[in-house]
Amino acid sequence: MSAAISAERQHDLDTGAAASTHLAECLAVDFATLLQTAARLPVAAVQRMRDAASKGITQRMALAATLLREAGQGDVTHWQSHPSDTVRGWACYLIGSDAALDLPAKLQAMRPLADDPHFGVREWAWLALRADLVAAPLQALPLLLPWTEEASPYLRRFACEALRPRGVWATHITVFKQQPEHALPLLDALANDPERYVQDSVSNWLNDASKTQPTWVLDLCARWQREHSSAANAYIRTRAQRSLR
Incomplete structure (x- = not known):
């Protein structure tokens, strides 16, 4: 106790x-x-x-x-x-x-x-579900993409958090560490999510990816800065690059 x-x-x-x-x-x-x-x-x-x-x-x-x-x-x-x-x-x-x-x-x-x-x-x-997701991450992506449109922020976060390249207490997903571009449809879908709970997951996903593919994360954040003017996306970009400063 x-x-x-x-x-x-x-x-x-x-x-x-x-x-x-x-x-x-x-x-x-x-x-x-x-x-x-x-x-x-x-x-x-x-x-x-x-x-x-x-x-x-x-x-x-x-x-x-x-x-x-x-x-x-x-x-x-x-x-x-x-x-x-x-x-x-x-x-x-x-x-x-x-x-x-x-x-x-x-x-x-x-x-x-x-x-x-x-x-x-x-x-x-x-x-x-992490073992299943690690075993078939590219199969999981299209299954979880519709979750990014759910009304519940919990389900939207799940779609992102479940596929984090490194995650917490979890086995890493090698393909997303080395080729994070596979997850672009999911990340783009959540780029302006209004909920901080989801924003934190997206930024953590990108922070994970930055450990192995820093240039890709920087390029994505630069594109998002050109394409998105929301406070949500600005917050995600800032946290996504925290390990690169």
């Missing part, structure tokens, strides 16, 4: 009675206790999670989905409306690890979780 989190608050997080409010609370959740409380898994399954306590959180998220599925509790619809954001994250990983679904089907199933009101669930939504 984190010293900054009260015992009462920790209990609510560990038993799934409450959602986390910031990253420190997300990281502080005792997965074994939560699995035991929310799913009443067998003792052996809970112990497997306890044994994994020292592993990274993404590994434990994937393990939770595995344990739920092995226990016959892999119904995503049952978990995706749970009060705990961590449990809803497990639903993301149940979708991501479902061998019966291809990428289009996984993206469709993930939509409500990608549009979840909780920041953490929205991150788990793309992280849970």
